[in-house]
Amino acid sequence: MGSTHRGKAHPGVRRGEDLGGVRGGRLLRSAVERQFEIAGEAMSILRKEDSETAERVPGVHRIVGMRNVLIHGYAEINDLTVWRTATGDLDALITAVDALLIEAGPPMTEDGGEA
Incomplete structure (x- = not known):
């Protein structure tokens, strides 16, 4: 598991994109959704391998x-939910993951050597 986004938001968001831009811009939308898919898969693996962490x-x-919603399309993807997550919910996640990575070394x- 690795945290690579130090800017606290998806790069498209930092450029000044808005919800309308995400809805209309397939490339940005795909990029944001792909990052959520990767993070979700990492968390799924972590839950199986180290549920305490x-x-x-x-x-x-x-x-x-x-x-799971993004990958399997259980329901139509809600643009507003994706947007709110990309712009407001990532700070606590990034802080927690960064702290766990530092703690893990x-x-x-x-x-057995360091990578």
Whole structure:
């Protein structure tokens, strides 16, 4: 699991995009949704492999649920929900994941050394 977004929001959001831009811009929408799919898959794996750590991630179950909706299309994707998540809900998640990564230390290689 790795946190790579230090800017606290999807790059398109920082450029000044708005909900209308996300609705009308397939590329931006696809990019934002893809990042949510990746994060949701990572959280799904974390829940299976280390449920105690997963429970320390704010909204872990909602993250996996959003991933499932995006991947499997259980319901029509709600643009407003995606937009609100991209612009307002990521700060706590990024802070928590960054703290967990620092706590875990560098990844280990197969021979037991640091990667």
